[in-house]
Amino acid sequence: MTLQYLLLGLIIGGITLTISGAITAQLSSTHNSGLQTIQQLTGGGF
Amino acid sequence: MVALILSFFVFGALDYWAILTKHQYAEHLMHKYLQRIQVEGRLSTADENSLVAAFTSFSCPVESITAQRESQGQPRILRNPGDLDASNVSLRITCRPVPQPLLTGRLIRANVPGAGFRIIVGGSMLSERVTP
Numbered sequence: 001m002t003l004q005y006l007l008l009g010l011i012i013g014g015i016t017l018t019i020s021g022a023i024t025a026q027l028s029s030t031h032n033s034g035l036q037t038i039q040q041l042t043g044g045g046f
Numbered sequence: 047m048v049a050l051i052l053s054f055f056v057f058g059a060l061d062y063w064a065i066l067t068k069h070q071y072a073e074h075l076m077h078k079y080l081q082r083i084q085v086e087g088r089l090s091t092a093d094e095n096s097l098v099a100a101f102t103s104f105s106c107p108v109e110s111i112t113a114q115r116e117s118q119g120q121p122r123i124l125r126n127p128g129d130l131d132a133s134n135v136s137l138r139i140t141c142r143p144v145p146q147p148l149l150t151g152r153l154i155r156a157n158v159p160g161a162g163f164r165i166i167v168g169g170s171m172l173s174e175r176v177t178p
Binding site for chain 1: 047048050051054058062065066069148151154155156157158159163164165166
């Protein structure tokens with residue numbers, strides 16, 4: 001029983017880590033793009 | 047990691063909103079004083095002090111002002127229909143948002159702007175000032 005719980009924990013933990021890693025990568029990419037846009041916008045003027 | 051992502055969702059949006067609002071406010075103020083320059087032919091000392099105080103009031107202290115300024119002893123730029131380039135007046139303001147914006151990127155290991163992040167707004171018009 002303990003082994004089953006351990007395996008279940010590993011599977012769920014692995015899935016959670018994979019999904020959150022993918023979300024973080026996507027968010028990071030979007031954030032960097034937004035940051036670049038904001039820097040161009042706020043560094044404007046003429 | 048999940049907590050960091052959730053924190054980013056909550057505070058990241060506030061971060062973007064705050065800096066874009068500051069930029070919008072800086073643009074509005076720049077246009078307000080540019081119109082005064084258009085009438086005056088230069089940025090008067092009183093207007094300059096008022097401008098600096100206005101920017102400080104929304105946590106964006108002015109770092110530099112590029113314009114024809116009375117405080118620097120510069121003469122007025124006068125209306126000149128014969129040579130429009132000669133009657134061009136401009137205003138460019140560089141300010142530093144406080145606190146430093148967009149730091150929430152650290153939560154998701156993304157880029158953050160350096161300490162040199164500044165808001166720069168500016169514009170130009172033709173002077174309407176006739177008398178020196």
